[in-house]
Amino acid sequence: VQNYRITLLPGDGIGPEIMAVAVDVLKVVGKQLNLSFEFQEALIGGAAIDATGSPLPAATLDICRNSDAVLLAAIGGYKWDSLPRHLRPETGLLGLRSGLGLFANLRPAKILPQLIDASSLKREVVEGVDIMVVRELTGGVYFGEPKGIFTTETGEKRGVNTMAYTESEIDRIGRVAFETAQKRGGKVCSVDKANVLEVSQLWRDRITALAADYSNIELSHMYVDNAAMQLVRCPKQFDTILTSNLFGDILSDAAAMLTGSIGMLPSASLGADGAGVFEPVHGSAPDIAGQDKANPLAQVLSAAMMLRYGLSQPVAADKIEQAVLKVLDQGDRTGDIMSDGMNLLGCRAMGDSLIQALEQQ
Ligand code: NAD
Numbered sequence: 001v002q003n004y005r006i007t008l009l010p011g012d013g014i015g016p017e018i019m020a021v022a023v024d025v026l027k028v029v030g031k032q033l034n035l036s037f038e039f040q041e042a043l044i045g046g047a048a049i050d051a052t053g054s055p056l057p058a059a060t061l062d063i064c065r066n067s068d069a070v071l072l073a074a075i076g077g078y079k080w081d082s083l084p085r086h087l088r089p090e091t092g093l094l095g096l097r098s099g100l101g102l103f104a105n106l107r108p109a110k111i112l113p114q115l116i117d118a119s120s121l122k123r124e125v126v127e128g129v130d131i132m133v134v135r136e137l138t139g140g141v142y143f144g145e146p147k148g149i150f151t152t153e154t155g156e157k158r159g160v161n162t163m164a165y166t167e168s169e170i171d172r173i174g175r176v177a178f179e180t181a182q183k184r185g186g187k188v189c190s191v192d193k194a195n196v197l198e199v200s201q202l203w204r205d206r207i208t209a210l211a212a213d214y215s216n217i218e219l220s221h222m223y224v225d226n227a228a229m230q231l232v233r234c235p236k237q238f239d240t241i242l243t244s245n246l247f248g249d250i251l252s253d254a255a256a257m258l259t260g261s262i263g264m265l266p267s268a269s270l271g272a273d274g275a276g277v278f279e280p281v282h283g284s285a286p287d288i289a290g291q292d293k294a295n296p297l298a299q300v301l302s303a304a305m306m307l308r309y310g311l312s313q314p315v316a317a318d319k320i321e322q323a324v325l326k327v328l329d330q331g332d333r334t335g336d337i338m339s340d341g342m343n344l345l346g347c348r349a350m351g352d353s354l355i356q357a358l359e360q361q
Protein backbone atom coordinates (compact mmCIF):
# COMPACT_ATOMS: atom_id res chain seq x y z
CA VAL A 1 0.00 0.00 0.00
CA GLN A 2 1.25 3.44 -0.98
CA ASN A 3 0.86 5.83 1.94
CA TYR A 4 0.49 9.58 1.44
CA ARG A 5 0.37 12.36 4.00
CA ILE A 6 -2.14 14.92 2.81
CA THR A 7 -2.67 18.26 4.56
CA LEU A 8 -6.23 19.56 4.30
CA LEU A 9 -6.81 23.30 4.52
CA PRO A 10 -10.59 23.80 4.38
CA GLY A 11 -10.42 27.52 5.18
CA ASP A 12 -13.50 29.71 5.07
CA GLY A 13 -16.92 30.17 3.50
CA ILE A 14 -17.86 27.22 1.28
CA GLY A 15 -14.39 25.75 1.94
CA PRO A 16 -15.42 23.15 4.54
CA GLU A 17 -18.45 22.05 2.47
CA ILE A 18 -16.51 21.38 -0.71
CA MET A 19 -13.53 19.92 1.15
CA ALA A 20 -15.77 17.31 2.79
CA VAL A 21 -16.86 16.10 -0.63
CA ALA A 22 -13.30 15.92 -2.00
CA VAL A 23 -12.13 13.94 1.04
CA ASP A 24 -14.95 11.41 0.65
CA VAL A 25 -14.07 11.00 -3.01
CA LEU A 26 -10.38 10.50 -2.20
CA LYS A 27 -11.23 7.88 0.41
CA VAL A 28 -13.25 5.84 -2.07
CA VAL A 29 -10.60 6.05 -4.79
CA GLY A 30 -7.91 5.21 -2.25
CA LYS A 31 -9.73 2.06 -1.23
CA GLN A 32 -10.26 1.05 -4.86
CA LEU A 33 -6.61 1.53 -5.84
CA ASN A 34 -4.92 0.53 -2.61
CA LEU A 35 -3.65 4.00 -1.79
CA SER A 36 -3.76 5.08 1.81
CA PHE A 37 -4.21 8.74 2.61
CA GLU A 38 -3.28 10.06 6.01
CA PHE A 39 -5.27 13.29 6.28
CA GLN A 40 -4.23 16.07 8.65
CA GLU A 41 -6.34 19.18 8.91
CA ALA A 42 -4.73 22.58 9.53
CA LEU A 43 -5.85 26.19 9.87
CA ILE A 44 -5.52 28.95 7.30
CA GLY A 45 -7.29 32.21 6.47
CA GLY A 46 -10.14 33.58 8.53
CA ALA A 47 -10.55 30.33 10.44
CA ALA A 48 -6.91 30.59 11.52
CA ILE A 49 -7.29 34.27 12.46
CA ASP A 50 -10.23 33.44 14.70
CA ALA A 51 -8.45 30.52 16.38
CA THR A 52 -4.88 31.83 16.63
CA GLY A 53 -4.76 35.50 15.60
CA SER A 54 -2.69 34.72 12.50
CA PRO A 55 -3.93 33.88 8.97
CA LEU A 56 -1.02 31.45 8.53
CA PRO A 57 0.10 29.95 11.85
CA ALA A 58 3.67 28.61 11.83
CA ALA A 59 2.26 25.17 12.67
CA THR A 60 0.30 25.14 9.41
CA LEU A 61 3.35 25.88 7.30
CA ASP A 62 5.26 23.14 9.16
CA ILE A 63 2.55 20.55 8.62
CA CYS A 64 2.39 21.46 4.92
CA ARG A 65 6.17 21.18 4.56
CA ASN A 66 6.06 17.73 6.10
CA SER A 67 3.36 16.38 3.85
CA ASP A 68 3.30 14.90 0.38
CA ALA A 69 0.66 17.30 -0.89
CA VAL A 70 -1.69 20.03 0.33
CA LEU A 71 -5.34 20.25 -0.62
CA LEU A 72 -6.71 23.75 -0.04
CA ALA A 73 -10.33 24.88 -0.40
CA ALA A 74 -10.67 28.66 -0.11
CA ILE A 75 -10.07 31.54 2.27
CA GLY A 76 -11.61 34.92 2.94
CA GLY A 77 -14.89 36.57 3.87
CA TYR A 78 -16.56 39.83 4.80
CA LYS A 79 -15.83 39.30 8.47
CA TRP A 80 -12.08 39.77 7.97
CA ASP A 81 -12.15 42.36 5.16
CA SER A 82 -11.39 45.36 7.34
CA LEU A 83 -8.43 43.87 9.23
CA PRO A 84 -4.99 45.34 8.54
CA ARG A 85 -3.23 43.77 5.54
CA HIS A 86 -0.88 41.49 7.51
CA LEU A 87 -3.86 39.96 9.32
CA ARG A 88 -6.04 39.33 6.28
CA PRO A 89 -6.92 35.80 5.14
CA GLU A 90 -5.47 36.54 1.67
CA THR A 91 -2.10 37.30 3.28
CA GLY A 92 -2.16 33.79 4.73
CA LEU A 93 -2.67 32.28 1.29
CA LEU A 94 0.13 34.37 -0.24
CA GLY A 95 2.39 33.35 2.66
CA LEU A 96 1.61 29.69 2.03
CA ARG A 97 2.48 30.00 -1.66
CA SER A 98 5.73 31.86 -1.07
CA GLY A 99 6.60 29.79 2.02
CA LEU A 100 6.41 26.61 -0.02
CA GLY A 101 8.12 28.18 -3.06
CA LEU A 102 5.15 27.50 -5.34
CA PHE A 103 6.07 29.71 -8.27
CA ALA A 104 4.05 27.88 -10.92
CA ASN A 105 0.27 27.84 -10.95
CA LEU A 106 -1.41 25.65 -13.56
CA ARG A 107 -5.03 26.58 -14.26
CA PRO A 108 -6.65 24.43 -16.91
CA ALA A 109 -9.85 25.70 -18.55
CA LYS A 110 -11.37 22.95 -20.60
CA ILE A 111 -14.93 23.05 -21.78
CA LEU A 112 -16.80 19.83 -21.13
CA PRO A 113 -19.35 18.98 -23.84
CA GLN A 114 -21.98 18.43 -21.12
CA LEU A 115 -21.66 22.04 -19.96
CA ILE A 116 -21.64 23.96 -23.21
CA ASP A 117 -25.10 25.36 -22.45
CA ALA A 118 -23.94 26.57 -19.03
CA SER A 119 -21.41 28.93 -20.63
CA SER A 120 -22.49 32.51 -21.11
CA LEU A 121 -20.90 32.39 -24.57
CA LYS A 122 -22.26 30.83 -27.77
CA ARG A 123 -21.78 27.11 -28.39
CA GLU A 124 -19.61 27.68 -31.50
CA VAL A 125 -17.29 29.99 -29.53
CA VAL A 126 -16.62 27.62 -26.63
CA GLU A 127 -16.95 24.16 -28.15
CA GLY A 128 -13.55 22.44 -28.03
CA VAL A 129 -11.83 25.06 -25.85
CA ASP A 130 -8.87 23.57 -23.98
CA ILE A 131 -6.55 26.15 -22.43
CA MET A 132 -3.85 25.90 -19.78
CA VAL A 133 -3.06 29.14 -18.01
CA VAL A 134 0.46 29.04 -16.53
CA ARG A 135 0.45 31.81 -13.95
CA GLU A 136 3.59 32.97 -12.12
CA LEU A 137 2.62 32.78 -8.45
CA THR A 138 5.33 34.07 -6.10
CA GLY A 139 6.50 37.28 -7.75
CA GLY A 140 5.27 40.31 -9.64
CA VAL A 141 3.14 43.06 -8.13
CA TYR A 142 1.81 40.73 -5.41
CA PHE A 143 5.23 40.55 -3.78
CA GLY A 144 7.38 43.40 -5.16
CA GLU A 145 9.00 45.95 -2.83
CA PRO A 146 8.44 48.72 -1.91
CA LYS A 147 4.85 48.19 -0.94
CA GLY A 148 2.63 49.90 1.57
CA ILE A 149 0.59 53.01 2.27
CA PHE A 150 2.99 55.89 2.86
CA THR A 151 2.53 59.57 3.68
CA THR A 152 3.92 62.08 1.21
CA GLU A 153 5.63 65.38 2.07
CA THR A 154 2.32 67.18 1.63
CA GLY A 155 0.72 64.84 4.15
CA GLU A 156 -1.27 62.97 1.57
CA LYS A 157 -1.41 59.17 1.68
CA ARG A 158 0.09 57.25 -1.21
CA GLY A 159 -0.53 53.54 -1.85
CA VAL A 160 2.36 51.68 -3.44
CA ASN A 161 2.92 48.27 -4.96
CA THR A 162 5.80 47.33 -7.21
CA MET A 163 5.64 45.08 -10.22
CA ALA A 164 9.03 43.44 -10.51
CA TYR A 165 10.53 40.27 -11.96
CA THR A 166 14.11 39.08 -12.05
CA GLU A 167 15.48 37.18 -15.04
CA SER A 168 15.63 33.94 -13.09
CA GLU A 169 12.01 34.29 -11.97
CA ILE A 170 10.94 34.79 -15.58
CA ASP A 171 13.04 31.91 -16.87
CA ARG A 172 11.76 29.31 -14.42
CA ILE A 173 8.09 30.02 -15.10
CA GLY A 174 8.84 30.25 -18.82
CA ARG A 175 10.32 26.77 -18.76
CA VAL A 176 7.24 25.42 -17.01
CA ALA A 177 5.06 26.91 -19.75
CA PHE A 178 7.18 25.54 -22.60
CA GLU A 179 7.30 22.09 -21.02
CA THR A 180 3.56 22.19 -20.38
CA ALA A 181 2.89 23.11 -24.01
CA GLN A 182 5.11 20.25 -25.19
CA LYS A 183 2.66 17.83 -23.55
CA ARG A 184 -0.33 19.68 -25.03
CA GLY A 185 -0.92 21.61 -28.25
CA GLY A 186 2.65 22.89 -28.68
CA LYS A 187 1.74 26.59 -28.57
CA VAL A 188 2.66 29.19 -25.93
CA CYS A 189 1.09 32.64 -25.90
CA SER A 190 3.00 34.86 -23.47
CA VAL A 191 0.79 37.66 -22.16
CA ASP A 192 2.30 40.93 -20.94
CA LYS A 193 2.07 44.72 -21.18
CA ALA A 194 5.43 45.29 -22.87
CA ASN A 195 4.14 48.35 -24.72
CA VAL A 196 3.99 50.21 -21.40
CA LEU A 197 5.86 48.36 -18.63
CA GLU A 198 9.61 47.80 -18.34
CA VAL A 199 9.02 44.67 -16.29
CA SER A 200 7.03 43.29 -19.21
CA GLN A 201 9.76 44.25 -21.69
CA LEU A 202 12.24 42.16 -19.73
CA TRP A 203 9.65 39.37 -19.52
CA ARG A 204 9.15 39.41 -23.31
CA ASP A 205 12.89 39.50 -24.05
CA ARG A 206 13.64 36.57 -21.74
CA ILE A 207 10.75 34.44 -22.98
CA THR A 208 11.79 35.09 -26.58
CA ALA A 209 15.37 34.05 -25.78
CA LEU A 210 14.20 30.97 -23.88
CA ALA A 211 12.16 29.82 -26.88
CA ALA A 212 15.43 28.92 -28.63
CA ASP A 213 15.62 25.87 -26.31
CA TYR A 214 12.16 24.73 -27.41
CA SER A 215 12.27 24.61 -31.19
CA ASN A 216 9.11 22.49 -31.33
CA ILE A 217 7.02 25.19 -29.63
CA GLU A 218 5.22 27.96 -31.46
CA LEU A 219 5.64 31.10 -29.33
CA SER A 220 3.52 34.22 -29.67
CA HIS A 221 3.21 37.35 -27.53
CA MET A 222 0.07 39.31 -26.73
CA TYR A 223 -0.74 42.41 -24.70
CA VAL A 224 -2.95 41.65 -21.74
CA ASP A 225 -5.77 43.98 -22.75
CA ASN A 226 -6.01 42.27 -26.12
CA ALA A 227 -5.72 38.85 -24.45
CA ALA A 228 -8.76 39.60 -22.29
CA MET A 229 -10.68 40.47 -25.43
CA GLN A 230 -9.39 37.49 -27.44
CA LEU A 231 -10.32 35.08 -24.61
CA VAL A 232 -13.98 35.92 -25.03
CA ARG A 233 -13.85 36.58 -28.80
CA CYS A 234 -12.12 33.40 -29.92
CA PRO A 235 -10.77 31.31 -27.02
CA LYS A 236 -9.95 28.37 -29.30
CA GLN A 237 -6.86 30.19 -30.59
CA PHE A 238 -5.13 29.53 -27.22
CA ASP A 239 -3.31 26.42 -26.06
CA THR A 240 -0.95 27.43 -23.22
CA ILE A 241 -1.10 30.98 -21.86
CA LEU A 242 2.00 32.06 -19.95
CA THR A 243 1.64 35.12 -17.78
CA SER A 244 2.56 36.97 -14.60
CA ASN A 245 0.89 36.80 -11.21
CA LEU A 246 -1.72 39.59 -11.50
CA PHE A 247 -2.53 39.12 -15.19
CA GLY A 248 -2.90 35.36 -14.60
CA ASP A 249 -5.27 35.94 -11.69
CA ILE A 250 -7.54 38.05 -13.86
CA LEU A 251 -7.33 36.03 -17.07
CA SER A 252 -7.97 32.72 -15.31
CA ASP A 253 -11.27 33.98 -13.89
CA ALA A 254 -12.25 35.09 -17.40
CA ALA A 255 -11.21 31.70 -18.80
CA ALA A 256 -13.31 30.04 -16.09
CA MET A 257 -16.50 31.45 -17.53
CA LEU A 258 -15.79 29.80 -20.87
CA THR A 259 -16.30 26.48 -19.12
CA GLY A 260 -19.64 27.44 -17.63
CA SER A 261 -18.71 28.28 -14.06
CA ILE A 262 -15.80 29.17 -11.87
CA GLY A 263 -17.11 26.35 -9.68
CA MET A 264 -15.59 23.90 -12.19
CA LEU A 265 -11.97 25.10 -12.33
CA PRO A 266 -9.17 23.39 -10.38
CA SER A 267 -5.55 24.46 -10.11
CA ALA A 268 -2.14 23.14 -9.12
CA SER A 269 0.50 25.31 -7.46
CA LEU A 270 3.94 23.77 -7.82
CA GLY A 271 7.51 24.56 -6.85
CA ALA A 272 10.88 23.13 -7.77
CA ASP A 273 10.43 20.41 -5.14
CA GLY A 274 8.37 19.63 -2.04
CA ALA A 275 4.65 19.52 -1.55
CA GLY A 276 2.38 21.26 -4.05
CA VAL A 277 -0.87 22.99 -3.14
CA PHE A 278 -3.98 22.00 -5.06
CA GLU A 279 -6.86 24.44 -4.91
CA PRO A 280 -9.91 25.60 -6.86
CA VAL A 281 -9.54 28.85 -8.83
CA HIS A 282 -12.62 30.28 -7.10
CA GLY A 283 -12.83 31.84 -3.67
CA SER A 284 -14.81 31.21 -0.51
CA ALA A 285 -18.11 32.36 -2.10
CA PRO A 286 -19.43 33.97 1.10
CA ASP A 287 -22.72 34.76 -0.69
CA ILE A 288 -23.67 31.05 -0.75
CA ALA A 289 -21.64 29.68 2.19
CA GLY A 290 -23.41 27.38 4.63
CA GLN A 291 -26.35 26.82 2.28
CA ASP A 292 -25.27 23.55 0.64
CA LYS A 293 -25.36 25.30 -2.75
CA ALA A 294 -21.66 25.28 -3.69
CA ASN A 295 -20.38 23.33 -6.65
CA PRO A 296 -17.79 20.90 -5.23
CA LEU A 297 -16.42 19.88 -8.64
CA ALA A 298 -13.55 22.40 -8.77
CA GLN A 299 -12.42 21.04 -5.40
CA VAL A 300 -12.83 17.43 -6.50
CA LEU A 301 -10.95 18.15 -9.74
CA SER A 302 -8.23 19.82 -7.65
CA ALA A 303 -7.92 16.54 -5.76
CA ALA A 304 -7.51 14.85 -9.15
CA MET A 305 -4.76 17.34 -10.06
CA MET A 306 -3.13 16.51 -6.71
CA LEU A 307 -3.08 12.84 -7.65
CA ARG A 308 -1.76 13.55 -11.16
CA TYR A 309 0.80 16.31 -10.55
CA GLY A 310 1.59 15.95 -6.86
CA LEU A 311 1.54 12.22 -6.20
CA SER A 312 2.11 10.74 -9.68
CA GLN A 313 -1.05 8.65 -9.48
CA PRO A 314 -2.58 9.29 -12.91
CA VAL A 315 -4.89 6.27 -12.76
CA ALA A 316 -6.53 7.58 -9.60
CA ALA A 317 -6.79 11.05 -11.17
CA ASP A 318 -8.44 9.57 -14.27
CA LYS A 319 -10.95 7.72 -12.11
CA ILE A 320 -12.05 10.94 -10.42
CA GLU A 321 -12.27 12.84 -13.69
CA GLN A 322 -14.34 10.00 -15.20
CA ALA A 323 -16.73 10.14 -12.24
CA VAL A 324 -17.17 13.89 -12.77
CA LEU A 325 -18.04 13.31 -16.43
CA LYS A 326 -20.45 10.54 -15.44
CA VAL A 327 -22.48 12.68 -13.02
CA LEU A 328 -22.63 15.47 -15.58
CA ASP A 329 -23.80 12.94 -18.19
CA GLN A 330 -26.54 11.91 -15.77
CA GLY A 331 -27.69 15.54 -15.73
CA ASP A 332 -26.61 16.28 -12.15
CA ARG A 333 -26.03 19.99 -11.68
CA THR A 334 -25.42 22.47 -8.87
CA GLY A 335 -27.07 25.89 -9.26
CA ASP A 336 -24.11 27.58 -10.95
CA ILE A 337 -24.14 25.14 -13.89
CA MET A 338 -27.88 24.46 -13.96
CA SER A 339 -29.75 24.48 -17.24
CA ASP A 340 -33.19 23.34 -18.46
CA GLY A 341 -34.15 19.72 -17.82
CA MET A 342 -31.20 18.95 -15.51
CA ASN A 343 -31.34 17.71 -11.88
CA LEU A 344 -30.59 20.49 -9.40
CA LEU A 345 -28.47 19.12 -6.54
CA GLY A 346 -26.86 20.61 -3.47
CA CYS A 347 -23.16 20.29 -2.68
CA ARG A 348 -23.57 17.20 -0.51
CA ALA A 349 -25.91 15.42 -2.95
CA MET A 350 -23.45 16.10 -5.78
CA GLY A 351 -20.81 14.42 -3.63
CA ASP A 352 -23.04 11.39 -3.02
CA SER A 353 -23.68 11.12 -6.73
CA LEU A 354 -19.92 11.21 -7.42
CA ILE A 355 -19.34 8.42 -4.96
CA GLN A 356 -22.02 6.30 -6.56
CA ALA A 357 -20.44 6.92 -9.95
CA LEU A 358 -17.04 5.85 -8.60
CA GLU A 359 -18.43 2.71 -7.05
CA GLN A 360 -20.06 1.74 -10.33
CA GLN A 361 -16.84 2.15 -12.35
P1 NAD B 1 -15.52 33.98 -5.31
O1 NAD B 1 -14.82 33.15 -6.32
O2 NAD B 1 -15.52 33.51 -3.92
O3 NAD B 1 -17.04 34.18 -5.77
C1 NAD B 1 -17.40 34.82 -7.01
C2 NAD B 1 -18.80 34.34 -7.41
O4 NAD B 1 -18.71 32.97 -7.85
C3 NAD B 1 -19.81 34.34 -6.26
O5 NAD B 1 -21.07 34.70 -6.77
C4 NAD B 1 -19.81 32.90 -5.79
O6 NAD B 1 -21.04 32.48 -5.21
C5 NAD B 1 -19.55 32.14 -7.09
N1 NAD B 1 -18.83 30.87 -6.81
C6 NAD B 1 -17.52 30.75 -6.50
N2 NAD B 1 -17.21 29.47 -6.27
C7 NAD B 1 -18.35 28.76 -6.45
C8 NAD B 1 -18.69 27.38 -6.36
N3 NAD B 1 -17.78 26.44 -6.03
N4 NAD B 1 -19.97 27.01 -6.61
C9 NAD B 1 -20.89 27.92 -6.94
N5 NAD B 1 -20.64 29.24 -7.05
C10 NAD B 1 -19.38 29.66 -6.81
O7 NAD B 1 -14.88 35.45 -5.43
P2 NAD B 1 -15.17 36.79 -4.56
O8 NAD B 1 -16.60 36.85 -4.20
O9 NAD B 1 -14.54 37.86 -5.31
O10 NAD B 1 -14.31 36.57 -3.24
C11 NAD B 1 -14.84 36.05 -2.02
C12 NAD B 1 -13.70 35.83 -1.03
O11 NAD B 1 -12.86 34.77 -1.51
C13 NAD B 1 -12.78 37.03 -0.86
O12 NAD B 1 -12.44 37.12 0.51
C14 NAD B 1 -11.56 36.71 -1.70
O13 NAD B 1 -10.39 37.33 -1.27
C15 NAD B 1 -11.50 35.23 -1.52
N6 NAD B 1 -10.83 34.49 -2.59
C16 NAD B 1 -10.09 33.41 -2.20
C17 NAD B 1 -9.50 32.60 -3.14
C18 NAD B 1 -8.72 31.42 -2.69
O14 NAD B 1 -8.84 31.00 -1.56
N7 NAD B 1 -7.90 30.83 -3.54
C19 NAD B 1 -9.68 32.87 -4.51
C20 NAD B 1 -10.47 33.97 -4.88
C21 NAD B 1 -11.04 34.78 -3.91
Ligand code: IPM
Pocket residue numbers: 076090093094249281283
Ligand atom coordinates in the same frame (compact mmCIF):
# COMPACT_ATOMS: atom_id res chain seq x y z
C1 IPM C 1 -6.72 33.29 -6.47
C2 IPM C 1 -7.14 34.39 -5.52
C3 IPM C 1 -5.93 34.89 -4.73
C4 IPM C 1 -4.97 35.52 -5.72
C5 IPM C 1 -6.23 35.87 -3.58
C6 IPM C 1 -7.32 35.37 -2.67
C7 IPM C 1 -5.00 36.14 -2.80
O1 IPM C 1 -7.80 35.41 -6.19
O2 IPM C 1 -6.16 32.28 -6.02
O3 IPM C 1 -6.99 33.41 -7.68
O4 IPM C 1 -5.14 36.69 -6.10
O5 IPM C 1 -4.05 34.83 -6.13
Ligand code: MN
Pocket residue numbers: 249250253281
Ligand atom coordinates in the same frame (compact mmCIF):
# COMPACT_ATOMS: atom_id res chain seq x y z
MN1 MN D 1 -8.28 34.91 -8.27
